Amino acid sequence: MTPDRTQNSSASAPTELYKLRNKNGIEVGLLNYGATIANLITPDKEGRLDDICPGFADLQQYENNSFYFGGTIGRFANRIKHGTFTIDGKKYQLAANDGAHSLHGGVQGFDKHIWNAKESSAGHGSSVRFSRLSPDNEEGYPGNLDVKVTYTLTDDDELIIFYEAATDQPTVVNLTNHAYFNLAGKEGLDILHHEIRIHADYYTPADSELIPTGQLAKVQDTPMDFRSWKEIGARIQELGNSPRGYDHNYVLHKSPDKSALDLAAEAYEPASGRRLEVYTDQPGMQFYSGNFLNDSITGKNGRPCSQYGGFCLETQNFPDSPNQPTFPSAVLRPNEIYKSKTIYKFSTN
Numbered sequence: 172m173t174p175d176r177t178q179n180s181s182a183s184a185p186t187e188l189y190k191l192r193n194k195n196g197i198e199v200g201l202l203n204y205g206a207t208i209a210n211l212i213t214p215d216k217e218g219r220l221d222d223i224c225p226g227f228a229d230l231q232q233y234e235n236n237s238f239y240f241g242g243t244i245g246r247f248a249n250r251i252k253h254g255t256f257t258i259d260g261k262k263y264q265l266a267a268n269d270g271a272h273s274l275h276g277g278v279q280g281f282d283k284h285i286w287n288a289k290e291s292s293a294g295h296g297s298s299v300r301f302s303r304l305s306p307d308n309e310e311g312y313p314g315n316l317d318v319k320v321t322y323t324l325t326d327d328d329e330l331i332i333f334y335e336a337a338t339d340q341p342t343v344v345n346l347t348n349h350a351y352f353n354l355a356g357k358e359g360l361d362i363l364h365h366e367i368r369i370h371a372d373y374y375t376p377a378d379s380e381l382i383p384t385g386q387l388a389k390v391q392d393t394p395m396d397f398r399s400w401k402e403i404g405a406r407i408q409e410l411g412n413s414p415r416g417y418d419h420n421y422v423l424h425k426s427p428d429k430s431a432l433d434l435a436a437e438a439y440e441p442a443s444g445r446r447l448e449v450y451t452d453q454p455g456m457q458f459y460s461g462n463f464l465n466d467s468i469t470g471k472n473g474r475p476c477s478q479y480g481g482f483c484l485e486t487q488n489f490p491d492s493p494n495q496p497t498f499p500s501a502v503l504r505p506n507e508i509y510k511s512k513t514i515y516k517f518s519t520n
């Protein structure tokens with residue numbers, strides 16, 4: 172289970188693709204550009220292997236676009252209203268890259284940097300650990316932030332993503348991965364017939380610019396209710412947003428032990444029999460149905476990445492939590508270590 176390393180290069184940055192493989196044929200391709208999940212090959216119910224993560228074929232597409240395919244998102248995943256927040260009475264202004272707001276770390280978020288990489292093959296699987304120093308004032312965030320993201324593939328068919336960060340000044344941190352999934356494989360069309368279950372009774376309603384109102388709303392009797400298995404497309408037409416689709420942060424069921432890895436969501440694609448379970452210690456998860464994908468984007472199979480061509484389950488703190496006193500705090504101080512873990516587990520039935 173030793174990781175492979177393939178050299179590759181583009182005009183602007185030297186990149187490397189690391190491969191993790193397990194005994195059941197699962198293979199994860201990881202780019203040091205953005206600490207990105209570039210490929211994720213898993214078997215279907217007949218044992219046929221296929222890539223279940225839509226994305227780009229070459230580095231320049233990653234550099235020139237902001238669909239965040241498989242990227243590590245930081246320093247703050249999701250939106251911060253007007254790109255501003257205050258810590259200890261001091262106001263900070265971030266770069267705005269989503270109208271007036273900051274989205275997914277800014278103009279050049281963590282998904283658009285080259286990371287250091289270190290492979291290891293110990294214990295319960297093989298790993299690649301990516302690290303980088305996000306300098307003080309990068310995209311306007313205070314403090315030098317030392318960040319590590321470790322991907323481990325186990326023989327139990329789990330991809331474990333472990334995030335760590337430490338700062339030398341108070342700052343805000345919210346890290347996630349933005350993998351898109353299409354469990355039908357690379358010839359899969361839209362994900363509207365995938366079935367999904369999300370372990371949440373509440374979500375955080377947002378305004379038309381996807382900034383949370385600060386309230387928690389019940390999913391019950393709304394199209395947001397995925398407490399029992401439902402096709403993603405079953406009630407999507409009832410959503411009033413534009414482009415229409417799921418782009419909502421769910422308030423996950425949490426064990427009293429904050430570090431417990433609770434089951435957040437499950438997805439199933441009936442034709443392939445592929446199933447995905449997501450476990451996390453995070454309080455929230457953005458369920459995004461690929462609403463902004465469109466036919467002008469050419470994916471790695473040479474076909475368009477059409478709207479709803481993949482879905483994301485982005486485990487995270489709540490959006491705009493630096494400005495919402497009732498949301499879990501995202502502040503990280505110099506004497507603290509940020510740690511978070513998410514597991515994607517693959518199976519078939």
Ligand code: BGC
Pocket residue numbers: 237238239249381418457459463485
């Ligand atoms: C956000 C969407 C955004 C998308 C970009 C998602 O995490 O919630 O609003 O358009 O990322 O790919």
